[in-house]
Amino acid sequence: MNAGMPPAGAATTFGVAGVQMNVSAFESNVERMGNYLRHIRTRFPWVRMVLFSELAALGPRHDRAEPLPGPTEARLASLARETGLWLIPGSLFERVEGPAGPVVYNTTPVIDPQGEVIARFRKLFPFRPYERDVAGGTEFCVFDVPGAGRFGVSICYDMWFPETTRTLAAMGAEVILHPTMTDTIDRDVELAIARASAVTNQLYFFDVNGVGDGGVGRSIVCDPSGYVLHQAEGGAEIMAIDVDFARLRRERERGLRSNLGQPLKSFRDRDCDFDVYRREGNAYPYLQSLGPLVKPD
Structure with missing residues (x-):
């Protein structure tokens, strides 16, 4: 995971396919994922990377948590190697043995076309107070695709906290x-x-959301100017999209939607600081007045 500059000399476009798949909570979904990968390899030969929904492989079952590396991740890595695709297989419940007993994380492996796991990202914000038995990660994840660009990973509830995407x-x-x-x-x-x-x-x-036991669908892909490139409905669907890195970099330099706002550079050159993020002290007592983070009674 390289946090420096994005790779130079990247290709103009790079194909990414999101898979809105029917996920079962009662059986493994890995073979179904493999069938999608093989189909995408044939139907969309320009696609280089495939993204599945959260917990797609084994469903939302804590009792299926595995150590990583583990058997399910190995099966997914073999599928990436077989098809020659970058694979972000949604996420898996990861079991880590700690001094006080096992700890479970919601973890996304990043698998390259050679079947190597080059990164793992642990969900930063479990859906608390409902997702009680999952620990939150502490590290951000970006990775480079040679000849293309830089990608970041977040999971589900992470998106509700704009700091996560801004950091990436x-x-x-x-x-x-x-x-x-x-x-x-x-x-x-x-x-x-x-x-x-x-x-x-x-x-x-x-x-990318799942369907069936994996969600209500309605996955969405948006571009750097805020245009919706595709929004799925409630059924199984493959969303193959060309990422235009040249356009993205031009808009970051000159402004979105034909030379309008430059939010990233404006944030960089800001005059203010945000002391709301300081953990020490009690500068914002209102937040403490909201009470504990528990399920409504």
Whole structure:
């Protein structure tokens, strides 16, 4: 994971396919994922990377948590190697043995076309207070695709905290790969967040949801000017999109939508600081007045 400058001399376009797949909570979905990868390799030969939804491989089951590396990740790596595709397989519940017992994280592996796991990202913001038994990660994840550009990873509830996407953009991310598993009535809000995240950070935002036990669908892909490139409905769907890195870099330099706002440079050159992020002290007592983070009674 390189947090310096994005790679120079990148290709103009790079194909990314999001897969809105029917996810079962009662059986492994890995073979179905493999069939999608093989189909995409044949149907969309220009696609170089495939993104699935959150917890797509094994479903939303804590009892299926595995150590990483582990057997399911190995199967996914073999599929990436077989098809020659970059694979972001949604996420897996990762089990880590700690001094006080096992700890579970929601973790996204990043697998290159040779089947090597080059990075793992742990979800920063579990959906608390409902997702009680999952620990939050502490590290951001960006990675470079040689000859293309820089990608960042976030998972589901992370998008509700704009600091996560802004940090990835500040690390040079040009595309956010965002697997999610939303099965609640606030999906329409997330569509707005995805679009706002894309335009305020001048990047591509791939927000891929599952269907069935994996969510209500309605995945969305937005470009650096905030245009919606595609919004899925409620069924299984493949969303193959060309990422235009040349256009993205031109807009970051000159301004979005034909030389308008330059949000990233304006943020860099700001006059103010944000002391709301300081953990020490009690500068914002209102936040403490909201009470503990627990389920409503």
